[in-house]
Amino acid sequence: MNVEAVKKWMILFTEKVNQNKAYLSELDRAIGDGDHGMNMARGTTEVMAALEAKNPATVADVFKLTGMTLVSKVGGASGPLYGSAFISMAKEAGTTDSLLAILQAGLNGIEKRGQAVPGEKTMIDTWQPVIKALAAGNLSEQTIADAVAHTKEIKATKGRASYLGERSIGHLDPGAVSSGYLFETMLEAGV
Numbered sequence: 001m002n003v004e005a006v007k008k009w010m011i012l013f014t015e016k017v018n019q020n021k022a023y024l025s026e027l028d029r030a031i032g033d034g035d036h037g038m039n040m041a042r043g044t045t046e047v048m049a050a051l052e053a054k055n056p057a058t059v060a061d062v063f064k065l066t067g068m069t070l071v072s073k074v075g076g077a078s079g080p081l082y083g084s085a086f087i088s089m090a091k092e093a094g095t096t097d098s099l100l101a102i103l104q105a106g107l108n109g110i111e112k113r114g115q116a117v118p119g120e121k122t123m124i125d126t127w128q129p130v131i132k133a134l135a136a137g138n139l140s141e142q143t144i145a146d147a148v149a150h151t152k153e154i155k156a157t158k159g160r161a162s163y164l165g166e167r168s169i170g171h172l173d174p175g176a177v178s179s180g181y182l183f184e185t186m187l188e189a190g191v
């Protein structure tokens with residue numbers, strides 16, 4: 001895994017989140033508190049500043065700085081969750097070059113931090129099918145879009161959206177959508 005491609009990935013992700021900031025918050029307004037776009041835009045913009053200031057030399061260091069920045073700069077649930085993902089990815093990247101192993105470590109980090117499993121209408125419902133497709137050798141933009149779209153059909157049992165119970169059905173999960181951007185930009189960056 002190439003450090004320049006990983007930096008490019010973080011830049012593209014930041015751009016995508018910022019372009020879709022209003023949309024992410026609108027999704028969160030329907031089943032949460034309406035701040036997911038703000039949280040992610042602030043967090044990723046802080047990541048860009050930190051990467052520019054520190055210019056980390058290895059993939060593990062890029063992930064570590066990204067994770068630490070998200071944990072410290074994002075107040076909402078998504079900060080510690082994405083933060084745990086990147087910090088776990090950094091640890092894994094210290095010992096392997098395998099994208100599959102690294103993303104799997106990221107998912108494990110989210111699951112551990114959020115005490116959630118697939119099917120609870122969270123960002124995990126993007127991460128898990130994406131990793132499954134990557135393992136099967138058929139990860140594409142379509143796989144990502146399908147995973148994200150599926151969150152519309154399920155009931156939230158974790159996070160703020162779970163307060164709505166059945167009424168969360170029919171809405172996309174905002175964190176699943178932002179995770180969709182993460183994986184789309186991973187493909188674009190050629191990581």
Ligand code: ADP
Pocket residue numbers: 028032033034035036039040075076077078079081110113114115116121122123124158159160173174175176
């Ligand atoms: P907050 O809910 O604190 O306002 P955000 O709006 O930034 O935080 O993030 C909400 C997103 O976080 C949800 O859409 C969901 O994808 C994700 N999320 C919330 N709780 C959990 C959890 N326990 N495990 C995994 N993901 C979660």
Ligand code: MG
Pocket residue numbers: 028032033034035036076
């Ligand atoms: Mg929110």
Ligand code: MG
Pocket residue numbers: 033035076077
């Ligand atoms: Mg909030």
